[in-house]
Amino acid sequence: MGKLVVMDHPLILHKVSMIRNKLTGSKEFRELVSEIAMLMAYEATRDLQLEEVEIETPLTKMKTKMLSGKKLAIVPILRAGLGMVDGLLSLIPAARVGHIGLYRDPETLEPVEYYCKLPSDIAERDILLIDPMLATGGSASAAIQFLKEKGAVNIRFMCIIASRKGIDVIRNEHPDVDLYVAAVDEELNDHAYIVPGLGDAGDRLFGTR
Ligand code: PRP
Ligand code: URA
Numbered sequence: 775m776g777k778l779v780v781m782d783h784p785l786i787l788h789k790v791s792m793i794r795n796k797l798t799g800s801k802e803f804r805e806l807v808s809e810i811a812m813l814m815a816y817e818a819t820r821d822l823q824l825e826e827v828e829i830e831t832p833l834t835k836m837k838t839k840m841l842s843g844k845k846l847a848i849v850p851i852l853r854a855g856l857g858m859v860d861g862l863l864s865l866i867p868a869a870r871v872g873h874i875g876l877y878r879d880p881e882t883l884e885p886v887e888y889y890c891k892l893p894s895d896i897a898e899r900d901i902l903l904i905d906p907m908l909a910t911g912g913s914a915s916a917a918i919q920f921l922k923e924k925g926a927v928n929i930r931f932m933c934i935i936a937s938r939k940g941i942d943v944i945r946n947e948h949p950d951v952d953l954y955v956a957a958v959d960e961e962l963n964d965h966a967y968i969v970p971g972l973g974d975a976g977d978r979l980f981g982t983r
Contacts, residue, residue: 776952778941779817786813790934790956794972800981804857807906807979810934810956811861818902818932818954819866822846844900847872847893851905851917854975858904858932872896874920876913883966885916897925906975908936908955910966911943918948934975935959937968 781787792798793806825842828835846866850856852875859871875889893899901921908914914931921929929951931944936955939962944953961969977983 775945775949778945778953779955780958781814781817781954781956783813786810786956789813793934793978794970796973798978800978803978807857807934807975808861811858811904811932812865813861814932814934814954814956815862815865815902818930818952822900845870845895845898847896847899847901849874849892849901849903849917849921851876851903851913852889854907854979855905857906857975857979858934862902862904869902870899874917876916878910878913878966880965883910883912885913887916887920890920892921892924896921897927899926900928901926901930903929903931904933905931906934906979907968907971908933908940908944909962909968910937911940911947914940914944915947918944918951922948930954935968935971937962 789806789810793803823842823844824839826837827840828837846869848862848869849872850859852873870893872892876885876887879886903917905914918929931951932954934956936958938958938960959968959971963969
């Protein structure tokens with residue numbers, strides 16, 4: 775079974791409380807989502823492979839550790855996942871970025887795919903799939919399935935607020951995927967919004983309604 779890591783860093787918890795607050799406007803919301811993604815990346819990249827290399831300091835040669843050549847891809851689920859990309863790229867600038875466009879049909883709540891563009895070597899990359907919200911789990915599960923059909927084998931999913939139900943769905947349908955979440959909420963309302971949650975992440979990021 776893949777890992778389930780729930781963040782406990784005070785900076786992350788503080789910033790999650792700020793984005794939950796309905797008085798937080800789009801500009802601040804965007805900055806905070808990006809910062810949370812960057813902080814979460816410390817945990818989500820904790821087991822990246824290192825290799826020993828020789829370098830020269832101004833004083834002498836030394837052996838030291840650097841990231842090994844394994845390549846990463848960051849894959850946001852559009853559109854709200856876009857809000858997490860810059861924070862991650864600031865830590866992992868060499869990562870490639872793929873995009874999967876999904877929206878939830880408001881009637882059926884089923885994910886509908888409308889866009890996909892992935893690095894051509896996606897099957898060889900470690901993948902960090904990102905979306906701020908995991909509600910019914912339908913969108914993330916479909917995105918993971920899609921990545922697997924393209925040959926991806928090493929997938930981590932990072933989201934800011936997850937419902938208990940969404941976590942169960944991903945762990946049942948994709949037990950190999952590691953999950954990194956900043957907060958777990960117990961409930962979904964009749965429209966499958968996470969309660970207490972933070973509302974509609976895409977609308978709050980981009981000022982739509
Ligand atoms: C939101 C969110 C997830 C999805 C989660 O996107 O960003 O992708 O809902 O819900 P689920 O777990 O029940 O599938 P939405 O469909 O609202 O699209 P948007 O990002 O374009 O606003
Ligand atoms: N998508 C959101 O943006 N928020 C929710 O609470 C559920 C799905």
